[in-house]
Amino acid sequence: MSTVLRYGRSALLVEVDDVLGFQAACEAAQPEGVVELVPAARTLLVRFDPARTDSAALTRSLTSLSTVDVSERSADTVTLPVRYDGADLADVAEATGLSVSEVVQRHSAAIYVAAFCGFAPGFAYLTGLDPALHLPRRSTPRTRVPAGAVAIAGEYSAIYPHPSPGGWNLLGHSDADVWDVGREQPNLLVPGTRVRFEAIR
Template identity: 50%
Template sequence: MQLRPIASSALLAEVGDPAAALALAMWARSARIEAVEVVPAAETVLFDGVPDVDALVARLREWTPASTVPAGERVEVGVVYDGPDLAFVAEAWGTDVDGVVARHTDLEFVSAFCGFAPGFAYLAGLPAELAVPRLASPRSRVPAGSIGLAGTWCGTYPTASPGGWRLLGRTDARLWDADRARPALLAPGTRVRFVPA
């Protein structure tokens, strides 16, 4: 782990992969690390609003990548499987549309980090052998609630936006609500199961 002070009250921890970043962020929260924000990303964790960066560095040296990630809350997301890329994914997976639905709903995903748009969670859990490529050219508009795959990631678009992920279906779950105590429905650490709506 590389620790890089980036301001008088912020530190960036560089780790090897999304699983390590999530594990470090969850450990930091459970250890009550003093920081206003603990933000995991694909290979980093940002600690912002830190009163004493040197003390934080000393505390972070206690963490090891072998630290287990505490199981987060489980959320079920209802899906209507009618996406425009179902046939493509079925062919890539060597199955039919029903097989795609069965495999997708059989997996438990974990929100590794949020980004791209408020409430957009990068969900880990798709096995490498089921990875699918992004579109060669992104769509100019992906409807809100669309559920897609890119590489080994799964994600749900909280608002309409451009996007290049392979779309499996849609949900009416409210992924971002600034009036909720926890605005992001699928905050980092959340375990996610997709179920047919």
């Protein structure tokens, strides 16, 4: 089930459980006037051209859609090498009741999907984190987290694209350049991309 809400003059906000699945359905249907789809954790922002459609007509189109199963769809898989030497690795192990090696094994065994981007350009929220590693953010955020830091918080994992403040639990570091304005597509981890972390020494 989805709920469609007005979001200003030229956008609608769709509340839906399977955001990527609903986005895929919308991309396949190509409703008249839609100019951009912006996924988030539980919503899809649908921007439209008011000269080509209106909110009422677009709402009717959106409410007629059913989510598409994207789990088996072909998608790019990006493998990111990680040195698991993060400042919070031992704390994560203690909090979860796992050994450090078990934390590394569980984190690197998962296949993640970039669900949406936020916080900073190129910061992809990756779903698929082992439930045993679901932990809250740190009670005191760091004033600076280095670019390439691989981290977890809540149900997500991520890699910091730039040096920035942050409160996620740091597991390690990758030299992969996930955001590069010199590339045709600056964001390496666009929504829908599958991601693997590969432990290296």
